[in-house]
Amino acid sequence: MEIRIEDRIRREVTPERTEKHGDDTAPKRPDIGQPKPSNPLLDRMKKIDPDQAKKYRQRSGE
Amino acid sequence: MEPILCGLETEYGLFVNGKGAEDQIELSKALVRSYPDECFLGWDYSSESPRADLRGFQVEKLQIDPEDAKFDKGKPKSSDSKLRSDRVLNNGARLYNDHGHPEFATPECTSAFACAVLDRAGEHAVRRAATRFEETTGLNASLYKNNTDFHGATYGCHESYLVPRSVGWDSLVEAVLPMLVVRQILTGAGKVGSEGGSDCRFQLSQRADFCETILSADTLFKRPIFNTRDEPHADPNQWMRLHVICGDANMNLATTARKLALTKLAIQLAIARRAPKWSLKTPVAAIQSVSRDESRKFQIELADDSFTTAYEILESYFEAAERQGWLKIMASIDSNVGGDPYLIPFTELQVIPECRVLLEMVREFDPKLKRHVDWAAKLAMLESFVEQTDGKWNGTQLRSFDLEYHNIDPNEGLYSALIESGEVDDTLMSNESASKVLNFFPTQCRSEIRSYALHHFREFIESCNWRTITFLVGEKKICVDLPPNWHGTVVGRDFSSVESIIDWIRGLNGN
Numbered sequence: 001m002e003i004r005i006e007d008r009i010r011r012e013v014t015p016e017r018t019e020k021h022g023d024d025t026a027p028k029r030p031d032i033g034q035p036k037p038s039n040p041l042l043d044r045m046k047k048i049d050p051d052q053a054k055k056y057r058q059r060s061g062e
Numbered sequence: 063m064e065p066i067l068c069g070l071e072t073e074y075g076l077f078v079n080g081k082g083a084e085d086q087i088e089l090s091k092a093l094v095r096s097y098p099d100e101c102f103l104g105w106d107y108s109s110e111s112p113r114a115d116l117r118g119f120q121v122e123k124l125q126i127d128p129e130d131a132k133f134d135k136g137k138p139k140s141s142d143s144k145l146r147s148d149r150v151l152n153n154g155a156r157l158y159n160d161h162g163h164p165e166f167a168t169p170e171c172t173s174a175f176a177c178a179v180l181d182r183a184g185e186h187a188v189r190r191a192a193t194r195f196e197e198t199t200g201l202n203a204s205l206y207k208n209n210t211d212f213h214g215a216t217y218g219c220h221e222s223y224l225v226p227r228s229v230g231w232d233s234l235v236e237a238v239l240p241m242l243v244v245r246q247i248l249t250g251a252g253k254v255g256s257e258g259g260s261d262c263r264f265q266l267s268q269r270a271d272f273c274e275t276i277l278s279a280d281t282l283f284k285r286p287i288f289n290t291r292d293e294p295h296a297d298p299n300q301w302m303r304l305h306v307i308c309g310d311a312n313m314n315l316a317t318t319a320r321k322l323a324l325t326k327l328a329i330q331l332a333i334a335r336r337a338p339k340w341s342l343k344t345p346v347a348a349i350q351s352v353s354r355d356e357s358r359k360f361q362i363e364l365a366d367d368s369f370t371t372a373y374e375i376l377e378s379y380f381e382a383a384e385r386q387g388w389l390k391i392m393a394s395i396d397s398n399v400g401g402d403p404y405l406i407p408f409t410e411l412q413v414i415p416e417c418r419v420l421l422e423m424v425r426e427f428d429p430k431l432k433r434h435v436d437w438a439a440k441l442a443m444l445e446s447f448v449e450q451t452d453g454k455w456n457g458t459q460l461r462s463f464d465l466e467y468h469n470i471d472p473n474e475g476l477y478s479a480l481i482e483s484g485e486v487d488d489t490l491m492s493n494e495s496a497s498k499v500l501n502f503f504p505t506q507c508r509s510e511i512r513s514y515a516l517h518h519f520r521e522f523i524e525s526c527n528w529r530t531i532t533f534l535v536g537e538k539k540i541c542v543d544l545p546p547n548w549h550g551t552v553v554g555r556d557f558s559s560v561e562s563i564i565d566w567i568r569g570l571n572g573n
Contacts, residue, residue: 039483040479040482040483041443041476041479041480041482041483041485042447042450044474044476044479045443045447045463045466045476045479048462048463048466048476049462050456050458050459050462051458051462052462052465052466053212053458053461053462053464053465054458054461054462055077056075056077056206056211056212056213056465057082057083057211057213057215058075058076058083058086058162058163058211058213058215058217059083059086059087059127059130059133059161059162059163059215059217060127060129060130060161060215060216060217060282060283061073061160061161061162061163061165061215061216061217061218061282062073062160062161062217062218062220062281062282062307
């Protein structure tokens with residue numbers, strides 16, 4: 001089934017709260033940066049022995 | 063215009079931890095014998111004639127690779143059946159050991175798409191054998207559907223096409239050779255570096271480095287583009303087999319189908335005496351130069367010292383098919399079978415529009431090409447890795463990635479990871495697809511009869527091969543020929559006895 005952009009459900013966007021409560025000394029969430037999306041391909045490539053092709057020896061076939 | 067029977071034989075690379083190439087024959091035999099599913103033991107070798115040459119003579123001796131000869135020195139020779147350990151699978155395919163490589167030969171079929179699916183069935187079959195082998199031996203086996211060990215040893219993915227002998231061997235070669243030089247731009251599996259000749263960073267074909275001549279009966283040493291073994295697997299007075307051994311083993315199912323379809327297109331034009339005329343100056347050198355041309359100009363020198371390109375040669379085949387009115391025929395067949403690609407025998411015509419689009423992508427180096435063509439998928443994967451890491455093209459490491467692109471274990475192989483990541487369009491690769499694909503069998507050609515007989519009358523079959531089935535009825539051996547130009551179906555038939563199917567097959571042959 002094809003889903004078009006205009007068919008998507010529209011949701012109201014809640015505006016960010018801008019007013020401040022209390023002072024700036026309250027504990028904050030540590031800045032751990034944006035979590036990087038996992039890349040299954042890159043993950044699998046990193047697990048491969050870089051010398052695998054060097055070790056790979058075969059008899060000649062047809 | 064008649065459908066052309068074709069089949070693929072793929073030799074797999076086999077790597078077992080702690081073992082070397084000197085152990086490979088024993089390991090490959092053991093792996094094939096580990097095939098866990100129902101199969102038939104009784105391949106009939108009587109119609110094999112490896113030294114008969116299509117050019118009308120007998121070859122005195124077939125050459126062997128001197129490196130491999132060292133492994134075999136002093137070892138006793140065993141019989142064909144012990145060495146090859148043939149298994150005939152329920153779909154009519156053949157699984158066996160060939161010179162230390164597990165080899166899967168698809169049952170013959172008319173649709174290139176069907177043949178590609180059966181080739182995929184081979185991946186599942188070989189992997190199931192490997193899993194049982196690992197369970198029983200405690201060894202760890204990796205299987206690679208590629209064509210090189212990067213140290214100068216190659217193994218093949220051979221194509222067979224059954225062609226009326228009346229076409230003439232020379233005419234057939236003349237018509238198909240230019241296609242084999244150029245089709246790699248849409249069908250190559252891609253390779254990091256070179257093995258022989260000038261160095262290169264990346265090339266389109268795995269096999270190009272190993273082509274040394276145009277025609278030869280040899281397959282193990284000084285390999286040709288066409289193997290000239292005269293072994294049609296059908297009545298030799300009527301048929302010859304075009305045996306192409308310069309092609310790559312493809313991971314991408316659509317690329318496999320395209321490889322077969324393009325070759326069949328050239329054969330159909332040879333049969334119709336309408337193939338485009340190209341006289342290449344040095345066809346073997348051209349295969350290698352096209353493979354290594356990262357500029358994608360793909361210039362090819364002609365016998366009169368002028369130049370053409372791979373694009374022009376491919377387009378000349380498409381135009382020749384158009385001039386024959388074949389694309390209109392194709393449209394009507396397509397509507398008759400509801401667009402089901404597995405029921406269309408003339409896939410050589412169906413691929414023309416797709417190939418024209420892909421050729422434009424090759425010219426522009428369109429990133430979407432990687433979704434459809436093996437070499438482009440591999441190159442994009444390698445370049446992306448280089449970009450995301452240290453920016454250096456490290457040939458040693460990238461060759462390991464090249465190898466692992468061809469690992470047929472969906473949990474380990476990089477081609478499977480590309481499918482998972484949505485980078486490549488392919489299906490039927492996952493473990494979940496295995497039983498579906500292994501239960502797929504060809505229809506509307508002679509291998510359907512082999513498959514049916516194995517399923518329903520196995521206890522009466524003494525042996526079989528591509529051409530014949532030998533039944534044992536009481537004390538009597540009855541050998542019947544499977545007609546290569548039969549395109550009916552056994553679906554809906556009900557044979558009450560083995561005698562009834564024997565009579566029916568004989569009737570198909572006009573006996």
